[in-house]
Amino acid sequence: MNPPNSQSNYAQPPYNQAPATGFPVSAGYHHQQTKANQEWSTGLLDCFSDCKTCCITYWCPCITFGRIAEIVDQGSTSCALSGAVYTLICCLTGCGCLYSCMYRNKMRHQYMLNDTPCCDCLVHWCCESCALSQEYRELQNRGFDMELGWHGNVAQGSRGVAMAPTAPPVVHMSR
Structure with a gap:
């Protein structure tokens, strides 16, 4: 047993971080993490600052969404595939926001962005183009x-993204 004032060999978690216990983290720690999130670089209603993007998004949101999805998915899905799925959902349900709000959420988590002015689904539901x-x-x-x-x-x-490393060359060994 360690004396009360001695240093333990075990690393202590930082003050604001939950200890690694294997149990779900309480909401208090999650709230502390979201306070460190960044603001968006532009506002939701700044959509008219870039007329080209604004027009493409208004008239053909599948193109804008496809480009966003390809970047957010880091190339695992193509712009064309994401845009086609978005268009299909729009044609079947009339609500492309059902699909696009998931990518806003994923993007927010990747770049640690605030969920402002409200939750992702509501932002897409109320103003998909913006x-x-x-x-x-x-x-x-x-x-x-x-x-x-x-x-x-x-x-x-x-x-500055480095290309994915390739597999090392195969070295054939002989006896």
Whole structure:
């Protein structure tokens, strides 16, 4: 047993971090983490600051959404596939926001952005075009060339993202 004032060999978690117990983290710790989130680089209603994006998003939101989804998914889905799924959901339900709000949520968590002015689903439900335009501008302001897509940005190195490492060469050993 350790004396009361001696140092333990076990690392202590930082003051504001929950101890690793294997149990779900209480809401108090989650609330502390969300306070450190960043503000969006532009406001939700700043959609008219970029007329080109605003017009594309208003008349054909599947293009804007597809580009956002490709970047947020880090190239695992293509712009065309995401845009097609968005269009299909719009045609079947009339509510593309059912799909696009999930990507806003994913993007917010990737970049630690605040959920302002309200929750993601409500933002997309009330103003789909403004929400998509804000997400598009946020990614542009973070250095992405949205027209290139994920793989084009990686190849160009516009964000300093290194290419995925390749497998090491196979070395054949003989006896």
